[in-house]
Amino acid sequence: EPEVTQTPSHQVTQMGQEVILRCVPISNHLYFYWYRQILGQKVEFLVSFYNNEISEKSEIFDDQFSVERPDGSNFTLKIRSTKLEDSAMYFCASRGSLVGAGELFFGEGSRLTVL
Amino acid sequence: GNSVTQMEGPVTLSEEAFLTINCTYTATGYPSLFWYVQYPGEGLQLLLKATKADDKGSNKGFEATYRKETTSFHLEKGSVQVSDSAVYFCALSDQRGAGSYQLTFGKGTKLSVIP
Numbered sequence A: 001e002p003e004v005t006q007t008p009s010h011q012v013t014q015m016g017q018e019v020i021l022r023c024v025p026i027s028n029h030l031y032f033y034w035y036r037q038i039l040g041q042k043v044e045f046l047v048s049f050y051n052n053e054i055s056e057k058s059e060i061f062d063d064q065f066s067v068e069r070p071d072g073s074n075f076t077l078k079i080r081s082t083k084l085e086d087s088a089m090y091f092c093a094s095r096g097s098l099v100g101a102g103e104l105f106f107g108e109g110s111r112l113t114v115l
Numbered sequence B: 001g002n003s004v005t006q007m008e009g010p011v012t013l014s015e016e017a018f019l020t021i022n023c024t025y026t027a028t029g030y031p032s033l034f035w036y037v038q039y040p041g042e043g044l045q046l047l048l049k050a051t052k053a054d055d056k057g058s059n060k061g062f063e064a065t066y067r068k069e070t071t072s073f074h075l076e077k078g079s080v081q082v083s084d085s086a087v088y089f090c091a092l093s094d095q096r097g098a099g100s101y102q103l104t105f106g107k108g109t110k111l112s113v114i115p
Helices: none
Strands: A005-007 A010-013 A019-024 A031-037 A043-050 A053-057 A065-068 A075-079 A088-095 A110-114 B003-006 B011-014 B019-021 B023-026 B033-038 B044-050 B056-059 B062-065 B075-077 B086-095 B101-105 B109-114
Touching: A005 A088, A010 A019, A019 A031, A019 A088, A019 A110, A043 A065, A043 A075, A043 B101, A075 A088, B003 B086, B003 B101, B011 B019, B019 B109, B023 B033, B023 B086, B033 B056, B033 B062, B044 B062
Parallel strands: A010 A110, B011 B109
Antiparallel strands: A005 A019, A019 A075, A031 A043, A031 A088, A043 A053, A065 A075, A088 A110, B003 B023, B019 B075, B033 B044, B033 B086, B044 B056, B056 B062, B062 B075, B086 B101, B086 B109
């Protein structure tokens, strides 16, 4: 069964360092998303990406964040200079154009710990 | 703005017990409603959904009915199994046009089923 894969599963970094989280969405999907969940809090929307550009972003997604689809398969989230409060589980998701409303397919998540 | 409130966990039940996880929402317009499940070590998976008032979503013995009058979408299962142990997330969708699409999640409820 097709699935969304994310790497790394866990990354520990020092405050101020750059981090890149990688995702391989399902191959024929067109819409891509990043969500995050700070421990004990809600899963929050960060950004959506369609047709090679950001279609929507939340207030959380400030200038420290960027997304890229560098080739036909990967979808990356970059945090330029990490802060302690960026520690969270980051989920990548994708959706195909023919899939019904809300049927996002999620990866297992990448846990980021900023020290 | 949109929001989802779900029952705080963790919830511990014996096998074959009845499960209810409460979920209420606040939204403008007519959102679709979802339950996602996250099994240990896996990503978020769509469990069931309902797209309009009075719709009942069902899957794997779980059910939830879209109640517009009470703005609720409570998850129920008549007889839980150990394999149902997971974190359950209630969510609503907010379609804003092609590629611009968000899910608003609740905090998640951890369910542990003991033999």
